[in-house]
Amino acid sequence: MSRKVNIGKVSLGGKNPVRIVGMVKTPSKEIKKLVKEAQVLEREGAEIIRIAFKEKKDVQIAKILKKEINVPLVADIHFNWELAFLAMEAGLEGIRLNPLNIYKKNKVREIIAEAKKRKVAVRVGVNSGGFKKEFSSPLKLAKEMAKVASDYVKILEEEGFFDIIVSLKTSEVKSTVLANRIFSQRFNYPLQLGVTATGPYLEGVVKSSMGAGILLFQGLGDALRVSLTGSSKEEVRIAKTILQFLGIRNFFAEIISCPTCGRCKVDLIKIVEKFKKEIEKMDEVSLPIKIAIMGCVVNGPGEAYQADIGLAFGEKRGTIFKKNRIIKITKEDRAIKDLLEEVRNALQ
Ligand code: SF4
Structure with missing residues (x-):
């Protein structure tokens, strides 16, 4: 030492x-x-x-x-x-x-x-x-x-x-x-x-x-x-x-998002950028939390298994999950709002 x-x-x-x-x-x-x-x-x-x-x-x-x-x-x-x-x-x-x-x-x-x-x-x-x-x-x-x-x-x-x-x-x-x-x-x-x-x-x-x-x-x-x-x-x-x-210190909420592929039905790059801006405004984000935003429900939840809370997009809808458990199905245009709400709830 x-x-x-x-x-x-x-x-x-x-x-x-x-x-x-x-x-x-x-x-x-x-x-x-x-x-x-x-x-x-x-x-x-x-x-x-x-x-x-x-x-x-x-x-x-x-x-x-x-x-x-x-x-x-x-x-x-x-x-x-x-x-x-x-x-x-x-x-x-x-x-x-x-x-x-x-x-x-x-x-x-x-x-x-x-x-x-x-x-x-x-x-x-x-x-x-x-x-x-x-x-x-x-x-x-x-x-x-x-x-x-x-x-x-x-x-x-x-x-x-x-x-x-x-x-x-x-x-x-x-x-x-x-x-x-x-x-x-x-x-x-x-x-x-x-x-x-x-x-x-x-x-x-x-x-x-x-x-x-x-x-x-x-x-x-x-x-x-x-x-x-x-x-x-x-x-x-x-x-x-x-x-x-490196897991040495914790400063902010961590976003995990997929690279997108042919299965992705949304503009994930834009969505993730928007979410990042929103999450940075939250005071609570210094608390350790990992949030996944994935392009599809086929592999999304599995790929985001290490996250605390996640959102996987599908045909005009989003599925919000905690670890591997689905907690909400939401519309595509409400998905980010609902995800932020769930993050707030998780941090309380
Ligand atoms: S989560 Fe779905 S859309 Fe994203 S890379 Fe994996 S398979 Fe493709």
Whole structure:
């Protein structure tokens, strides 16, 4: 089991749930928009929020953000070690140090002494993009990343500092998985998982799901940050979805729907989209429930057996069932309304 580490009031590692990490993307000069983005992430489920901390002016932004949101903030620091001190002075609960660009041992030791004094957690974040050389295989890259992280962690440990989180990210699945595995064989610090620079939406979702999914399934990973060339809100949503579909955490009602085939007599794609919008409006949906919407009564109930409640369409009608038991026959145009009603009843 990984070691428990606190980032402000949020604990990760040990028996804590895998934490969702969000990242604000608005340029810091647009402060109102930035605060709004952070609030949206918090509402969406981010439990830790990372901010880019790249110049002295960011102290003011960090202070404003701290007043407006309730989840801990982690400052992402690169190159300039002085910023680490400023972020800690601003009251941020965590800092991310990049071993590939803040590496002077005496400066690292000074930062760590301050972090220890202020009880600030430190994420040692190694990204493959920081290397100035090419690697002939994913394994060689992974080994180098794990070594860089290990050497850095040892400096922190020499200072008697153990509030460490580690992230090892590349832009591909294999080396990310390998790097985390290799590192975790030597240390039990909490790992923040994620694949970085994943590309457009579809590529990002698949890479993130695979990279984090493989590691989480093997019991590794204490926090997850999905990285997309897209909205920060979507990143948080996908992180939640990954955790839910691995059965690690529960955030929303899960819809199971069939791929449709020649037996399907309705526009199931439209129906499922409509149902999804409706179910997202319900407050109760954070309760664990699986709802199936299937295109026919021939195979629908059987295929949806794992669902708690389901709807299978037939000739101008819908059959609502709980597990394999039929509870209502309804008209096609009333089917979604009736299904929502049954979901409400089931959640009461
Ligand atoms: S549930 Fe029916 S319509 Fe949907 S894929 Fe299966 S057989 Fe086809």
